[in-house]
Amino acid sequence: MDWNKEILENNFTGKFFGHKIHYYPETGSTNDDAFSLGITGAQEGTVVIADSQNKGKGRLQRSWHSPSGANIYTSVILRPQITTSESSRIPILAGVAVAEVLDKYSPGKIKVKWPNDVLLNSKKVCGILSQVKITPKGIDFLVLGIGINVNMAHNQFSEEIRDSATSLAIETGREISRLELIISLYENLEKWYKQLLQNEFGPVKEKWLELTPMIGRTVQVVYKDETISGTATGLDEDGSLILLTAGNKEIRVLAGDATIKR
Ligand code: BTN
Numbered sequence: 001m002d003w004n005k006e007i008l009e010n011n012f013t014g015k016f017f018g019h020k021i022h023y024y025p026e027t028g029s030t031n032d033d034a035f036s037l038g039i040t041g042a043q044e045g046t047v048v049i050a051d052s053q054n055k056g057k058g059r060l061q062r063s064w065h066s067p068s069g070a071n072i073y074t075s076v077i078l079r080p081q082i083t084t085s086e087s088s089r090i091p092i093l094a095g096v097a098v099a100e101v102l103d104k105y106s107p108g109k110i111k112v113k114w115p116n117d118v119l120l121n122s123k124k125v126c127g128i129l130s131q132v133k134i135t136p137k138g139i140d141f142l143v144l145g146i147g148i149n150v151n152m153a154h155n156q157f158s159e160e161i162r163d164s165a166t167s168l169a170i171e172t173g174r175e176i177s178r179l180e181l182i183i184s185l186y187e188n189l190e191k192w193y194k195q196l197l198q199n200e201f202g203p204v205k206e207k208w209l210e211l212t213p214m215i216g217r218t219v220q221v222v223y224k225d226e227t228i229s230g231t232a233t234g235l236d237e238d239g240s241l242i243l244l245t246a247g248n249k250e251i252r253v254l255a256g257d258a259t260i261k262r
Contacts, residue, residue: 003179008049011179017076017186018047026068028055031129031145034075038133038141044079049182056147059115059129060257070152071167072182075145076189080197084132087139088239088254089201091116091130094144096207097189098126102148104184105168105176112211114219114232114241114258118148123166125149146185150176205235214260219243223256 005023012018020043027033030048032055037046050073056064066073078090095116102118102125103110111119118126129145149167157165168176195203209215214232221228221241228251230243240252 002177003051003182007179008182011183012047012186015045015186016190017045019043020046022046022048024048024050026050026052026054029053029057029145030073030075031057031131031143034077034143034145035131035133038077038143042077044077044141046077047186048075049073057129057145058127060255064127064129064147065156065158065161066147067152067156070156071150072146072148072178072185074147074182074185075143076186078142078144078193080139080142080193082139082196084134084139085238086201087130087132087142089196089204089237090142090144091128092208092235092239093192093196093204094128094130094146094189095126096204096211097192098128098146098148098185099211100207101181101184101188102126102168105181106172109171110211111213112208113260114212114214114235115239115255120166120168120171123164123171124161125166125168125171148181148185150178150181201237205237208235214241214258217260218262220259220261221253221256222259223253226256228253228256229261 027050030050033048052068053066053073056066058064095112098118099110099112116128126148131143133140151169152167219232230245233244234242240254243251
């Protein structure tokens with residue numbers, strides 16, 4: 001056993017994120033757990049970690065395959081004093097924070113893809129799902145969920161995603177300590193989050209642009225039954241992707257699945 005509640009608690013002691021940890025050997029979804037905790041008033045920085053999930057959730061109502069003993073499935077409660085539209089900066093920030101940490105394991109091979117995938121050798125190694133609880137006064141809290149494929153083997157991925165997803169272990173050829181990784185992850189998240197709270201999206205955006213292969217490329221974004229294509233030119237203040245269409249029209253896309261075409 002590489003981690004359990006006690007080991008995690010000992011390693012998170014005194015930290016900004018994880019001063020309170022809920023650890024489950026198995027759960028439905030750490031995002032659902034964190035959301036319920038948020039509703040009952042759990043403090044900012046409360047972290048949920050699971051060894052496996054049987055209802056792991058992905059973006060756009062997809063599922064997130066979450067076998068035991070291999071990966072990181074974690075969610076944290078945030079209570080930032082920002083506007084609802086600024087809240088979409090948070091998953092972008094998380095992508096940057098994860099990418100910076102993973103780069104230590106695979107230098108130069110980590111990229112970010114809008115909206116918030118982290119890629120390793122062009123394959124998805126991490127997914128991020130944020131959910132917001134809004135009240136008439138603004139944001140009550142936000143749940144930031146992060147799934148990282150750490151030690152998962154090639155044959156553990158479903159056939160459907162086997163060619164487009166990967167794990168750190170597959171790409172580096174060695175087993176990675178989930179404990180070390182999750183500690184570094186939350187430390188780095190704290191660094192970026194505190195910067196954002198000082199109202200500075202600039203550095204996050206700059207780092208994101210540095211890490212993405214999308215700028216200047218033709219990108220197709222599919223959302224529900226709508227498809228938009230254009231040249232990616234930047235990232236807007238609310239985290240939307242800026243595209244220049246064939247008709248030279250600048251548009252901003254807030255949600256969807258992006259594919260780099262050329
Ligand atoms: C995506 O579709 O790319 C987002 C995947 C997010 C998965 C993580 S795993 C921890 C947290 N709990 C969930 O149910 N989902 C997120």
